[in-house]
Amino acid sequence: MLPEIRGLNEECGVFGVWGHVDAAHITYYGLHSLQHRGQEGAGIVTSDRERLKIHKGMGLVNDVFDAETLNRLSGDGAIGHVRYTTAGTSDFINCQPLQFNSQTGSIALAHNGNIVNANMLKRQMEHQGSIFQTTSDTEVIAHLMKRSGYPGMKDSIQSALSMVKGAYALAFLVEDCMMVALDPNGLRPLSIGKLGDAYVVSSETCAFDIVGAEYVRDVQPGEFIRMDDNGMHIETFSSSTRKTICSMEYVYFSRPDSNVEGINVHHARKNLGKVLANEAPVEADVVTGVPDSSISAAIGFAEESGIPYELGLIKNRYVGRTFIQPSQALREQGVKMKLSAVRGVVEGKRVVMIDDSIVRGTTASRIVKLLREAGAKEVHVRISSPPIINPCFYGIDTSTKGELAAAEKTVEEIRDDMGADSLYYLSVDGLKEGLGRGPINEDCGQCLACFTGDYPTEIYPETDHPYDKVLGGK
Numbered sequence: 361m362l363p364e365i366r367g368l369n370e371e372c373g374v375f376g377v378w379g380h381v382d383a384a385h386i387t388y389y390g391l392h393s394l395q396h397r398g399q400e401g402a403g404i405v406t407s408d409r410e411r412l413k414i415h416k417g418m419g420l421v422n423d424v425f426d427a428e429t430l431n432r433l434s435g436d437g438a439i440g441h442v443r444y445t446t447a448g449t450s451d452f453i454n455c456q457p458l459q460f461n462s463q464t465g466s467i468a469l470a471h472n473g474n475i476v477n478a479n480m481l482k483r484q485m486e487h488q489g490s491i492f493q494t495t496s497d498t499e500v501i502a503h504l505m506k507r508s509g510y511p512g513m514k515d516s517i518q519s520a521l522s523m524v525k526g527a528y529a530l531a532f533l534v535e536d537c538m539m540v541a542l543d544p545n546g547l548r549p550l551s552i553g554k555l556g557d558a559y560v561v562s563s564e565t566c567a568f569d570i571v572g573a574e575y576v577r578d579v580q581p582g583e584f585i586r587m588d589d590n591g592m593h594i595e596t597f598s599s600s601t602r603k604t605i606c607s608m609e610y611v612y613f614s615r616p617d618s619n620v621e622g623i624n625v626h627h628a629r630k631n632l633g634k635v636l637a638n639e640a641p642v643e644a645d646v647v648t649g650v651p652d653s654s655i656s657a658a659i660g661f662a663e664e665s666g667i668p669y670e671l672g673l674i675k676n677r678y679v680g681r682t683f684i685q686p687s688q689a690l691r692e693q694g695v696k697m698k699l700s701a702v703r704g705v706v707e708g709k710r711v712v713m714i715d716d717s718i719v720r721g722t723t724a725s726r727i728v729k730l731l732r733e734a735g736a737k738e739v740h741v742r743i744s745s746p747p748i749i750n751p752c753f754y755g756i757d758t759s760t761k762g763e764l765a766a767a768e769k770t771v772e773e774i775r776d777d778m779g780a781d782s783l784y785y786l787s788v789d790g791l792k793e794g795l796g797r798g799p800i801n802e803d804c805g806q807c808l809a810c811f812t813g814d815y816p817t818e819i820y821p822e823t824d825h826p827y828d829k830v831l832g833g834k
Contacts, residue, residue, distance in 0.1 A: 372456070372472040372755070373397035373563045374550065376439040376531040378538040378587045380558035384433035386571050387440040390560070391421045393567040396615060397472075398444035401455035405468035407535050408435035412466045416441075416455040436558075437538055439531040441470035454496045457533070462506065467513065467534050471498040472563050473527030473548045474755040477820040481523065500524065517541065518584055518597040525817050527606075527754035529579070531561055537588035544598040545816045546581035547606050547754050547807055549620050552592070559587040564618040578621060604807040604816040608756065610795055611745045612653045612716045621805075623795065626656045632744040632786060632794035633660025633714060640784035641665060642740045644710040648672030650727060651699070657744035658714035667712060672705045673727065699730065707735030717745045718774065718785075721765035725778040732779065741780040746788045746811040747771070753819055754807070788812060 373394030377383040384406050391402055402424045403416025413433050417424040421442065441456035457470040475481075478497035481504070486492070490503055504520035505513075513534055521528075527547035532539040540561050542550050553560040553573035560573040568575055579585060582598035606613075609620050616626035636657065647667045649658025652675065662669035676698055711731055718724050724741060731739050747766035761767040765774050766785075775783035786794070788811055797804040809815045 372444060372470075373442040374439070374470045374472045374529055374531045374561070375441075375563070375567055376437075376470070376533070376538050376540070376561040377555070378437045378559045379589070380555060381436055383436050383438035383558075384430045386555070386560070387438040388421065388425055388430055389571050390562060390567040391440045391442050393570040393615070394442050394563055395421055397563060397613065398442035401443040401452070402441065403443075403455050403457050403470075404430075404433055404438055404440040405457045405459055405533055406433040406435035407437035407533055409437075409535055411535065412459060412468055412533065414457070414459050414468065416452075416457070418452055418455065437533055439468060439470050439533045439538065451495075454494050456496070456498065457531075458494065458496070458498055458502065460502045464511065465513070465534060467502070467505075467532060469498065469501060469533075470531045471501070472529040472550070472755065473543065474753060475500060475524045475528060476526035476753045476817060477524065478526075480820050501530070514539070514584070514586065521584075521597050525820070529563060537586055539584065539586045540579055541584045541597065542579040542581055544582040544601045545604045545807070546579075546601075547604060547816070549605065549609055549614070549618075550579040552576045552579060552585070552587075559592065561587075564614055564620075566615045566618040569617065575619075602816060603805045605805060606754065606756075607745070607791060607795075607806045607808055608717075608752075608810070611791075616653075616656055623797070628795050629653070629656035629716070629744065630660035630663075631796065632791065633657035633662075634664040635790040635794040636714075636742050636744050636784075636786045637661045637664035639787060639790050640742055642712055642742075642782060644712045644738070644740055646670040646672060646705060646709050647712045647714065648705070649714045650716075651675040654714050654716045654744065657716060661712065661714055661742065661744075665712075670702075670705045672702050672711060672713075672731070674700050674702060676700070699727065701730045701734035701736075703734040706731055708737055710738040710740070711736045712740045712742055713780075714742050714744060716743070717748060718743055718765055719748055720763055721769075721774055721777060724780075728778045728780050738781045739779075740782045741775070741778065741784075743783070743785045744794075745786055746791055747785050748810045750810050750813045752810050753815070754809075756810075 375390035377386050387404050401418050402421045405414045457468040459468040475497040478500045481500050501520050505516040508516045508519035510516040528543045529548040529550040530541045553568040553575050555573040582596045582601040584597045586593045610628045614625045618625050647662040647669045649655040728739050749767040792804045
């Protein structure tokens with residue numbers, strides 16, 4: 361995802377296998393299917409029952425792994441990770457999985473999400489003598505495990521998880537088992553499947569289809585699950601749970617062929633488009649969607665409104681990273697190389713452009729400009745999510761209100777800036793209705809914080825220095 365093309369970037373993707381002779385190769389293919397969740401780095405750790413082996417690097421999965429590397433990663437257990445930087449810097453040292461060795465054993469962990477009190481915990485531990493090797497929030501978990509005083513991995517992990525706050529879908533690998541855990545709010549998706557007698561875990565169910573696994577269940581908020589040669593062992597580490605899956609998993613992040621908590625993402629987006637068509641009707645000739653995540657909503661809008669859906673925007677998938685271009689003019693040219701309007705579809709037409717979200721507003725403005733240059737007579741922008749007016753602290757790269765167009769400007773000001781003839785966002789109630797997750801006036805089991813400001817966890821300010829608080833442990 362390029363900054364000029366998309367306004368949001370996802371946090372990470374986690375995949376794991378236990379009990380399969382080709383664990384590394386299966387994990388490689390699983391990570392391919394999760395590549396949309398992170399393109400900055402990738403890694404795999406395997407277990408051959410005696411020791412852990414690791415390989416990771418910067419870049420796409422194809423860039424990091426080849427046949428020779430995968431063959432060296434022997435063993436029947438593996439966890440893998442694709443990364444987009446949301447906490448820490450974009451450096452090799454922060455690539456995951458992270459592996460830690462001690463006198464009591466080795467452990468590797470892969471994390472999707474963001475720990476909101478990580479900086480506070482780091483300051484406390486550094487004040488007490490800890491030295492951190494990375495700038496990743498994930499490393500905090502390993503330090504807390506070691507400080508817990510528990511000799512067993514399970515107890516030390518659960519002790520650490522009792523102290524961290526925020527979003528975390530975690531996969532752990534030790535020599536004799538794989539373990540997973542989900543935060544008490546279930547903010548990030550994590551599912552379990554079976555491939556023959558082997559267990560498979562993934563951030564998205566689309567990976568199961570790629571590797572030939574069968575979906576079994578979702579990991580529930582506050583669950584800790586161990587998978588070993590004796591099967592799957594389920595327990596909870598938190599008695600205070602409230603399911604609040606991130607709404608943007610449906611709106612933008614997850615692949616259309618994934619199911620998130622039993623809801624197919626394509627169908628969810630299509631329903632959002634239908635609700636949007638009823639909330640914001642418009643007289644127009646064609647409907648088009650911004651590829652790729654807005655296509656489903658555009659189809660739903662077209663079906664409900666009766667306006668034909670057309671492929672008015674084309675995404676070129678073979679262009680390099682345009683954001684490294686040194687001048688604004690070259691960056692603008694890079695955008696045109698990445699995305700282009702189909703003149704034969706939009707010329708002389710009143711166009712409804714469906715997008716899933718507006719973050720900073722620059723992307724939508726450039727796409728409206730592309731449509732105008734291709735001869736569109738009118739451009740009406742419809743957004744299949746509510747205005748993003750609050751930052752996300754759970755693994756999406758919007759950490760300040762100043763980055764958000766809707767937090768600083770009115771809808772009319774945004775419309776004027778982008779040069780559209782009209783602009784309408786889906787309402788919060790429309791989002792709930794479209795996803796069908798419960799009555800509009802009740803808790804719908806979703807995190808709506810970026811739209812409403814109602815955060816499901818406490819948010820820890822960067823200015824806290826609570827050295828007087830004692831870290832927990834045995």
